[in-house]
Amino acid sequence: MPSSHRATAAFLTAIATVLFSLGASAQQPDQVQVTYSDHVAPILYDNCVKCHRAGGVGPMSLVTYDEVRPWAPVIKYKTGLRDKMGVMPPYYLEKGIGIQRVKDDERLSEEQIETIAQWADTGAAEGDPDNLPALPEFDDSGAWKLGEPDLVIRLDDIYVEGGEADSWVSGVPVSTGLTNDRYVSAVEMREVNDAKNSSIAGTVVGGLYIVHHMTWQTGAPDAGIAERETWPVHELGRNPDIFDPKAGRLLPAGADVIPLTYHLHSNGIDTTGHMELGFYFHPEDYEPEHRKANFELGDGLNISVHGNRPNQELHTYSVLTEHTKISSFEPHLHAPGARMCLEAIWGNQIETLACAGYDHNWVKQYTFEDDYAPLLPKGTILHMIGFMDNVATNPNVIDPRNWSGSGNRSITNMFLHLGQSVGLTDEQFVQEMKERRERLGLMANDHLLGCPLCMADIPLLEEEGVVEQAGAED
């Protein structure tokens, strides 16, 4: 064979090889079958089985293939809801709008949602059980999400008879037994009851517990209401409250925990339970730099929700009277509530800080990562928008034909922001922005959502003083 022919033959073989391998790799995604053992179990083990297992709060166990297989289409549907009422896992912060950096993000990634959907749509195969990841270890003592607290206060037992009407009662104060003042970095609240092992499975999370919510304070046994500290409300399905690291909450020596009101409701069977409050402390020598902000956001009066109407909007505004850091976003609506957004208006700049779906069965708060919490100057207008679905497809609404106004009952409405915020002095505000610019490496043309003055490079007041002094010496 002439050498030129040999070269051509070699060239053609090379081309064929390349084409063959291109073809093979182009087909790859379709050929890899999505299976339970290889792809789906790792997602469920990380995100679902802590609730969906024997003794967990979920209505069914999702640990083995045989348990999961019949649920495949429903799992696809529930995870595909993304941030809407009914989504699993129950966590509703919206992607693609507002600040995304939150501390205990429980959202599935788009890739995970897609994997589950593909699995359900292609026969929900098992795959090779040898490839299953190790099952996570469970702590059946009703594990604390934030780990073992430094101090656990157990409140008195409460008894609710199956079928009893709702009631509002106050509780008996319990001493913390603290001999030193301590600053609290986080608090976690949980109800422990004896209903768990009975056959009430198949209900929503609200059906497992007897405490719908509890308001509480701390203070010296003889302190008047004004001298007490008010803590976040315990509510059904709530995640832990993590306070701003620079604004720990004081739990003074000798204080009592005072359960102001319990809203009790029957879960259908005779149940005895109690609340436990887990406190996480800062080190002994910790001193807070910031204090709680003093704005309120919500409207308790002008709520009018019409019957059989989806997507009804509520609006409320509040002007910040001090520089404010919003540490967490916590929408609070009632049964028809479907979504809430928070917007900051600063001059002609309008920014959506966060939007989240809402399900009155699960009261969630979204704690921003420290460098991403909104830092808003005095004068900013906060605008909150609530979206109400008073329709038959909202399972939380008892009778969508009813008009409803404001009120305490779940079938009437609230429209509140319950998130945590801290107020900042001029110095602290400028300092926070400076540190943030440095830590995040922000440049003059960058933009940080929720921080309208972050790039303004305002000189620190004390630095100005230094400059003046230096000038005087010259």
Ligand code: HEC
């Ligand atoms: C924090 C606990 C918790 C987590 C985490 C959780 N679930 Fe659930 N799940 C529940 C509860 C409780 C219910 C009952 C409905 C309700 O209360 O909202 C439920 C309901 C469901 C249902 C509907 C059952 C029915 O009867 O229709 C499916 C499906 C489901 N979960 C799948 C999942 C999947 C998949 C994950 C993980 C991606 C997950 N869940 C994560 C607690 C949880």
